[in-house]
Amino acid sequence: MSIESEIASEVAGLQPGQRPAITLKSAEFRRTREQGWADLEKLIGITQGKGVRALSPDELERMPQLYRATLSSLSVARAIALDRNLLLYLESLSLRAYLALYSPRIGIIEAGRQFLRAFPAAVISARWHVLIAFLSLALGIVAGFWLTIGDESWFTTFVPGWLSGGRGVASTRASLLNGEIFAPWPGFAVSLGIVSNYLFSHNTLVGILSFSLGLFAGVPTVLLLAYQGLTLGAFLALHYNRDLTVDFLGWLSIHGVTELTAIVLFGAGGLVLAEKMLFPDRYSRVDSLALHGRRAAEIAVGAVMMLFVAGILEGEFRQLVASTPWRFVIAAASAVGWLCYLILLRPREPAL
Amino acid sequence: MTTTDAAANVLRREWRKRREIVTPEAVPLTVELAEFSERAIALLIDLVILFVAIFVLLFMLAFLTVKGLSGVVFVGVLMLVLFFSRVVYFIHFELTARGATPGKRAVGIRVVDRRGGPLQASAVIARNLTREIEIFLPLSMLISAGGGGPGVHWGYLLLLGWMICFLALMFFNRDRMRAGDLIAGTMVIALPRQRLLGDLVEARARFVFADDQLEAYGKRELQVLEDLLRRPNDRETQVLLRDVADRICRKIAWPQPLPPADTVPFLRDFYTAQRAFLEREQLFGRPRADKFEAAAKRD
Numbered sequence: 001m002s003i004e005s006e007i008a009s010e011v012a013g014l015q016p017g018q019r020p021a022i023t024l025k026s027a028e029f030r031r032t033r034e035q036g037w038a039d040l041e042k043l044i045g046i047t048q049g050k051g052v053r054a055l056s057p058d059e060l061e062r063m064p065q066l067y068r069a070t071l072s073s074l075s076v077a078r079a080i081a082l083d084r085n086l087l088l089y090l091e092s093l094s095l096r097a098y099l100a101l102y103s104p105r106i107g108i109i110e111a112g113r114q115f116l117r118a119f120p121a122a123v124i125s126a127r128w129h130v131l132i133a134f135l136s137l138a139l140g141i142v143a144g145f146w147l148t149i150g151d152e153s154w155f156t157t158f159v160p161g162w163l164s165g166g167r168g169v170a171s172t173r174a175s176l177l178n179g180e181i182f183a184p185w186p187g188f189a190v191s192l193g194i195v196s197n198y199l200f201s202h203n204t205l206v207g208i209l210s211f212s213l214g215l216f217a218g219v220p221t222v223l224l225l226a227y228q229g230l231t232l233g234a235f236l237a238l239h240y241n242r243d244l245t246v247d248f249l250g251w252l253s254i255h256g257v258t259e260l261t262a263i264v265l266f267g268a269g270g271l272v273l274a275e276k277m278l279f280p281d282r283y284s285r286v287d288s289l290a291l292h293g294r295r296a297a298e299i300a301v302g303a304v305m306m307l308f309v310a311g312i313l314e315g316e317f318r319q320l321v322a323s324t325p326w327r328f329v330i331a332a333a334s335a336v337g338w339l340c341y342l343i344l345l346r347p348r349e350p351a352l
Numbered sequence: 353m354t355t356t357d358a359a360a361n362v363l364r365r366e367w368r369k370r371r372e373i374v375t376p377e378a379v380p381l382t383v384e385l386a387e388f389s390e391r392a393i394a395l396l397i398d399l400v401i402l403f404v405a406i407f408v409l410l411f412m413l414a415f416l417t418v419k420g421l422s423g424v425v426f427v428g429v430l431m432l433v434l435f436f437s438r439v440v441y442f443i444h445f446e447l448t449a450r451g452a453t454p455g456k457r458a459v460g461i462r463v464v465d466r467r468g469g470p471l472q473a474s475a476v477i478a479r480n481l482t483r484e485i486e487i488f489l490p491l492s493m494l495i496s497a498g499g500g501g502p503g504v505h506w507g508y509l510l511l512l513g514w515m516i517c518f519l520a521l522m523f524f525n526r527d528r529m530r531a532g533d534l535i536a537g538t539m540v541i542a543l544p545r546q547r548l549l550g551d552l553v554e555a556r557a558r559f560v561f562a563d564d565q566l567e568a569y570g571k572r573e574l575q576v577l578e579d580l581l582r583r584p585n586d587r588e589t590q591v592l593l594r595d596v597a598d599r600i601c602r603k604i605a606w607p608q609p610l611p612p613a614d615t616v617p618f619l620r621d622f623y624t625a626q627r628a629f630l631e632r633e634q635l636f637g638r639p640r641a642d643k644f645e646a647a648a649k650r651d
Contacts, residue, residue: 003502024624024628024631025631025635025644026554026627026631027551027553030551034548038547051448052357060511071375071377074379079634080631080634080635081631082571082575082627082631083551083552083627084545084575084579085548085549085553085578085582086548086576088546089546089547089548089549091382091544091546092544092545092546093380094375094379095381095383095543095544098375098381098468099451099462099464099543101468102370102375102376102469102470102471103451103471104447104451104470104472104473104476105447105448105472106450106473107444107447107449108440108443108444108447110473111443111447111476111477114474115474115477117642118474136468140637166371176525193383203488204489205493208394208485211485212485212531227386255637257426274397286525286534289468289534289535289539290534290535292539293478293534293535293536293537294472294474294478294535294536297477297478297481297482297535297536298474298478300479300485301477301481302464305483310530314491351400
């Protein structure tokens with residue numbers, strides 16, 4: 001008889017020689033802890049079925065304790081037990097409790113508030129990316145303007161037919177003024193449709209493209225931004241040549257301040273992705289992306305929000321306010337508003 | 353492949369891919385990745401629920417504003433309503449305590465943080481809004497583009513290619529992440545459903561085994577025997593049990609022949625003795641993973 005079984009028989013109070021009852025440490029361990037596991041399972045069942053609110057205060061207090069006790073049981077069982085069903089059960093129970101305890105328990109309103117606090121911080125942390133994106137766009141505008149101002153055939157090169165909406169080399173001053181800059185307001189429902197079409201068409205496509213193409217080292221992002229600039233510059237030159245610069249700028253800036261900021265931010269988000277992919281620091285590229293991707297996504301989501309505001313400004317206000325000075329006032333107000341929100345008055349404390 | 357491996361494959365049907373996460377308490381847990389089909393079905397269920405809800409909503413809306421809505425405008429408003437209801441639906445359900453949309457709950461899958469930390473609200477928002485970029489916005493554009501200029505066909509192809517690229521991304525990484533999961537640092541797992549079954553240990557043994565007989569096998573063989581003993585008792589199981597009992601008798605040189613009625617008691621006693629022996633050896637720092645390691649330790 002080995003030493004261990006001798007000890008075991010002494011503990012069991014048996015005479016040597018008598019056949020010992022087999023006592024397994026793992027079976028004993030299971031017998032003493034089983035009740036706690038069953039309790040935890042019951043509590044998880046309640047939270048999954050009726051939600052956390054269905055738990056009494058006592059149960060609420062017990063649940064994390066039981067969870068930690070179960071985790072400790074799992075660690076012990078891994079060391080001493082070879083019962084596969086027991087190990088799988090404990091692992092499964094621990095995972096279910098982990099999922100129940102570590103899920104975000106905030107409403108969508110609270111999540112929205114957290115986001116509104118996180119967005120400016122994300123933008124500030126990506127200020128260099130914002131600068132690069134802005135420069136790309138500005139470069140495009142300047143180039144588009146200079147090229148088109150001298151030779152208007154560049155306009156047809158830069159602006160695809162479906163975007164120009166009938167405007168082009170052949171447009172006269174009057175047709176631009178009445179058909180575009182001071183076009184009549186078509187009514188609420190129709191303009192809401194315009195907002196929506198606008199939101200889900202050109203600009204969002206450009207925005208999400210320049211964001212996602214950041215995954216390709218950021219080069220397409222910069223090119224796309226510069227191309228947007230070219231288009232805009234061409235439009236500007238077209239109106240400049242017809243002596244409509246001020247009216248056009250008013251027409252553009254009422255929503256353009258918001259819209260162009262949004263597009264720059266999309267680009268900046270894409271550039272963040274590009275940077276973290278190219279220079280993952282000490283992480284793997286996928287981990288680096290996961291670590292910083294959330295910040296980039298916050299910027300992009302914020303930019304979608306800004307596009308939505310721009311859509312309302314374009315669809316409703318621009319048509320309602322048919323006066324260039326007032327348009328400039330609204331544009332300036334929106335610029336000040338975004339400046340305050342994003343930079344000057346941004347929440348200092350990071351969201352929890 | 354040994355006979356034990358073959359038996360384990362038949363008994364366990366482990367077809368899911370496994371990953372390890374480490375909880376904030378520093379305990380590693382094994383999770384099972386959700387299958388593509390499960391995720392597709394979950395999405396489908398969610399979309400059907402959304403579709404019905406929006407249909408009811410629009411039905412009421414249509415009664416309110418029958419006049420003055422042209423086709424293009426209607427599509428525009430529709431897109432807007434769809435966009436907001438989608439965003440609110442997915443984010444709301446994944447943020448509440450149950451942590452999954454109705455579709456995901458029906459299928460039994462969950463979103464978790466890839467490294468095992470607490471699931472952040474920002475991660476949930478990020479992964480759901482990225483879904484917009486991946487599928488829904490291109491889809492909306494495809495629908496609302498309607499009759500356009502000559503460039504539209506290329507636009508269709510571009511948008512389709514866009515969606516296909518994002519879809520393909522899921523199949524080309526080991527954690528089956530879509531772009532949203534990649535950015536948010538999450539993955540989708542199957543919910544565990546393991547029940548605690550009775551302990552197979554026999555308190556009083558009729559058959560007694562000597563230590564040198566128990567040295568023949570290791571942990572793997574023990575656990576396959578456990579799976580076999582837990583199988584429902586039908587004809588096939590009985591045949592298998594008898595076969596295993598014969599093999600064990602040969603291996604450990606069991607002296608007397610075993611009557612068929614004693615098959616199960618013999619195997620349960622053997623399981624108990626074997627587990628007691630292996631657990632004791634493991635405690636003393638001599639674990640035996642399988643019969644090959646056991647044989648190596650014996651020599």
